[in-house]
Amino acid sequence: MPRTIVTTSFLRQSLFQGARRTLLWAVIDESVLHRRIGGPEIMCEQIAAVLATMEDNRYISVQIVPRDVTVTAGLSGAFAIASAEGAADTVYVDCAVEGHVTDHPRDVAEICTHFEELRTEALPPRASIDLMTKVMATWKQT
Structure with missing residues (x-):
């Protein structure tokens, strides 16, 4: 009989859907946007996934601490x-x-x-989104 495997990622994502949504406020350092994990394509995909999650869910906020702090x-x-x-x-x-x-x-x-x-x-959420979008564009050019 086939087994269903539920990934941790799926379980985490399910916290942000449905009637009782989880509120998530994250503050991350700008350096993580520039630190290459995998290739440029993976970096773009990861940043795009964060941006999409923020746009689709008002319960999620990500703020970036700029490098110059x-x-x-x-x-x-x-x-x-x-x-x-x-x-x-x-x-x-x-x-x-x-x-x-x-x-x-x-x-x-x-x-x-x-x-x-x-x-x-940290930058306010809107400015953080703008920065993530800008960094994602630089990864696309790499």
């Missing part, structure tokens, strides 16, 4: 903040060895402060 709260490492109705916020902090999940109020407050600092350094 010299000091940023994000240099301490990647993190994620999860909020759910009726539950305490939880944070995931990534490091080179392993990730750490906590809902300790002090840790959550510190990570939330880092996130707000990053958002103030």
